[in-house]
Every structure is written in C-alpha cells, then in structure tokens.
Amino acid sequence: MLCAYLNNGKIEIKDIEIPTLNDGDVLIKVKYALTDGTDLKTYLRGHYILKDGPFGHEYSGIVVETKNEKFKIGDEVFGINSAYCGNCKFCKQNRENLCIYLKDNIVVGAYAEYLKIPKLVADKNLFIKPEEISFKVAPIIEPLSCVFHGIEKLNLIGFEKILILGSGSIGIMFFLILKENFEVKIYSRSKKRIELLKSAPFYEELNNSFVQNYQGDYDVIIDTTGSFELLSEILKSLPKGSKILLFAGMEKDKFLTFNQSYFHYNEIDIISSFHQTPSSVKKAYQFLIKNHELLEYLITHEIELKDIILAFELMKEGKALKVAIFPSKL
Ligand SMILES: [Zn+2]
Numbered sequence: 001m002l003c004a005y006l007n008n009g010k011i012e013i014k015d016i017e018i019p020t021l022n023d024g025d026v027l028i029k030v031k032y033a034l035t036d037g038t039d040l041k042t043y044l045r046g047h048y049i050l051k052d053g054p055f056g057h058e059y060s061g062i063v064v065e066t067k068n069e070k071f072k073i074g075d076e077v078f079g080i081n082s083a084y085c086g087n088c089k090f091c092k093q094n095r096e097n098l099c100i101y102l103k104d105n106i107v108v109g110a111y112a113e114y115l116k117i118p119k120l121v122a123d124k125n126l127f128i129k130p131e132e133i134s135f136k137v138a139p140i141i142e143p144l145s146c147v148f149h150g151i152e153k154l155n156l157i158g159f160e161k162i163l164i165l166g167s168g169s170i171g172i173m174f175f176l177i178l179k180e181n182f183e184v185k186i187y188s189r190s191k192k193r194i195e196l197l198k199s200a201p202f203y204e205e206l207n208n209s210f211v212q213n214y215q216g217d218y219d220v221i222i223d224t225t226g227s228f229e230l231l232s233e234i235l236k237s238l239p240k241g242s243k244i245l246l247f248a249g250m251e252k253d254k255f256l257t258f259n260q261s262y263f264h265y266n267e268i269d270i271i272s273s274f275h276q277t278p279s280s281v282k283k284a285y286q287f288l289i290k291n292h293e294l295l296e297y298l299i300t301h302e303i304e305l306k307d308i309i310l311a312f313e314l315m316k317e318g319k320a321l322k323v324a325i326f327p328s329k330l
Contacts, residue, residue: 002327003112004308006042006055011309021067024119026126028061028077031135033110034299035323036143037168037248040315041226045251054109056325057081058139060129061115068122078138079117080125080145080281081107097149097275110139111308113327125281130289136324137288137296144284144295145276147173150222150247152280153273156182159219165234166224167193167210169298169321170247174222175206176294177287185211185218192318200297218242226250232257243269299324 005012021027033056042055060078063071071077083105084096091099105120117126129138147170156162162178164171167188178184179202186209188194194210197203216237223231226248235258238244250256262268276284288295301323303311314320 001113002305003054003109004056004305004325006052008052009043009045011043011312013306013308018114019116021065021116022119024068024122025066026063026068026071026077026117026122027065028059028115028117029064030059030061030110030112030115030327032060032139032324032326033112033115034058034139035311035315035320035325037170037224040312041249043312044316054112056110056112057107058142059107059110059115060135060138064114068119070122071126076129076135077117077126078129078133078135078141079107079121079127080142080276081110081121082275083118083120083124084278085120094277094279096277102275111305111325113305124278127285133288133292134296136299136302137292140295140298140322141281141284141288142276143170144173144288145281146170146247146273147177148280148283148287149276150174150245150273151177152277152283153271154220154222154243154245156220161185161218162220162222163187163211163214163218164222164224165227165230166248167191168224170224171222172197172206172298172321173295174224175209176202176291179205179209182220185209187211187214190318193321196300196319196321197297200294202294202297221245222247224248228254228256238263238266238268240266241268242266243271246270246272298322302326304328 001018003016005014063073063075082102084091084099085101088100162182162184164174164186167186219242221244224247299322301320303323305327311323
C-alpha cells in the first residue's frame with residue numbers, strides 16, 4: 001500500500017506492507033485524511049513528540065478487517081488519534097490528554113491507503129459515522145476536540161470579549177464555537193486565509209471580526225499561532241484580570257519573558273492546553289453533528305495522496321486551510 005513518510009523535512013511516498021492486526025485492532029481503508037497545522041509544523045521544523053515516519057492523524061474510512069467485536073467489515077468510521085489508559089495519575093485527575101501511555105495508543109500514518117486503529121483507540125475513540133456526515137468532514141472531530149479542550153481550560157464564565165490570534169483552521173474553529181456567546185475578534189497579520197472562506201455562510205461575520213491591530217483591551221486571548229514575536233508583544237500589554245490560552249506549540253528553543261510583578265498584581269492567567277479529553281471529544285462530536293456543513297468550508301482543497309507535498313506547500317503559503325487527502329477515488 002502507499003503511505004506518506006516524513007523524513008528530515010521531506011515527504012516521501014513509500015510502498016509498504018498493509019499493517020497486520022493484533023487482538024482488538026481494526027484495519028480501515030482510508031477515505032480521507034485531513035491535514036492540519038501540527039503536520040505542517042512537523043514537516044517544516046520537526047515536532048516535540050512526533051518523529052520522522054508515517055504521519056497524518058485525522059482520518060475516516062471503511063472497516064476492511066477487524067479483530068474487535070465492536071466493529072464489522074463495511075462499517076463507516078471516523079475517530080480520534082489516541083486513547084487513554086484510565087488508570088495512571090493523570091487519568092485519575094480527569095486529564096486523560098496527559099495519560100502517560102498516550103504514545104503507546106496512538107494512530108499515525110493516516111496519509112496512506114490503509115490505517116491500523118489499535119485496540120484501545122478502537123474501544124474508546126473510534127465512532128460509526130452517521131450517514132449525514134461526509135467522510136471528508138468527519139476527521140475534523142480530532143482538532144475540534146482539542147479546541148473544545150482549550151475552551152474548557154479557559155473557563156469563560158462572565159467574560160465577554162475574546163481575541164483569537166491566528167486565522168488558520170484552528171482559529172476559525174474557535175471563532176465558530178465562541179461567536180454565539182461572546183464578542184470574538186480574530187487578529188492576524190494577513191487576511192489571506194480568511195479570503196479563502198469567501199463562499200462560506202459565515203464569511204461576512206468572520207470578515208467583520210478581523211482586526212489588524214492589537215489594542216490591548218481583550219480579557220481573553222487565545223493563541224493559535226505559537227509565534228514567538230507575536231506572543232512577546234502580547235505578554236507586554238495584557239489588561240488587568242485577563243487570561244491567555246497557549247493553544248499552539250512554539251519552537252522548543254524559544255523562551256518567552258514576562259514581567260512577574262505586573263502579572264501578579266493584575267492577576268493575569270497564563271493557561272495552556274494540549275490534545276483532548278473524553279469530555280471535549282463528546283462536545284466536539286455534538287458540535288460536528290450540528291455544524292458539519294459549516295465545518296466543511298474549512299476544507300479548502302482535495303488532493304490525491306501521491307500529490308500530498310502540494311497540500312503542504314499550499315498550506316505553507318496560506319493558500320489552503322485544511323486539505324482533504326484521499327488515497328484514490330473508487
Ligand atoms: Zn492514563
């Protein structure tokens with residue numbers, strides 16, 4: 001089968017054996033895998049956790065082999081890329097996103113013709129796809145769950161104004177979820193990505209929310225950029241009682257500085273969020289069922305697996321939001 005590999009910042013398509021299954025595992029024929037910022041970052045500069053090798057972790061497909069009694073051949077499925085053990089110290093704190101066994105129960109290699117879903121993921125985080133949800137949009141449940149986890153960590157009770165840093169697909173997801181209950185603005189250096197959504201029903205609202213200047217008057221800041229330069233500026237001008245969510249990772253050799261005294265006397269919260277928990281997956285599932293038509297606009301391109309490099313080049317240049325990679329059309 002064909003599978004995309006990352007190797008020292010280069011993408012190669014290899015012809016490899018179809019994975020074999022152990023007890024509890026499920027094999028799917030991939031219909032679509034969605035690109036995201038994590039994969040783009042891994043491609044451009046490496047990743048804190050993900051190493052070189054097969055990549056891609058947002059997937060949907062059809063079950064073609066199963067050693068798990070929850071599933072049968074022909075089931076249309078989509079899911080999350082990891083599962084938690086339920087017993088470690090973090091799982092006991094309901095912080096399953098930090099489970100110490102996360103790396104042992106992970107789905108990678110979705111940019112391929114076939115994908116193995118390990119037992120624990122199949123048991124906990126592989127779902128039967130409702131008919132009305134397309135194979136193309138279903139994989140978005142994974143980043144959407146991460147977004148809901150970020151929102152849970154923020155605890156927004158009583159807050160009114162939110163500024164989202166970055167206009168990539170994650171920033172837009174935060175916008176779509178939060179705009180119902182808050183005054184939300186998106187701050188980005190360029191409007192390029194927002195222009196990609198011209199045909200979306202929420203385009204006007206999104207466009208009106210775009211700001212190119214940061215005035216320092218937002219109580220809640222959500223950073224989806226991981227930009228050292230931008231955050232260095234923002235940390236100098238957070239208002240009293242505000243909070244900032246660090247949603248995106250930064251290059252690991254970068255260290256931010258801030259004025260401790262100002263942060264203390266003005267009680268400014270720096271909050272981080274990583275990955276997702278069962279509770280945020282549940283919220284993402286419900287949001288997807290209700291809003292799948294809107295979310296589908298975030299997938300701006302469809303590209304065949306053999307041309308996957310083009311997908312990442314388009315993303316790098318800000319000419320694509322999410323790209324749906326398909327192995328081949330039947
Ligand atoms: Zn655990």
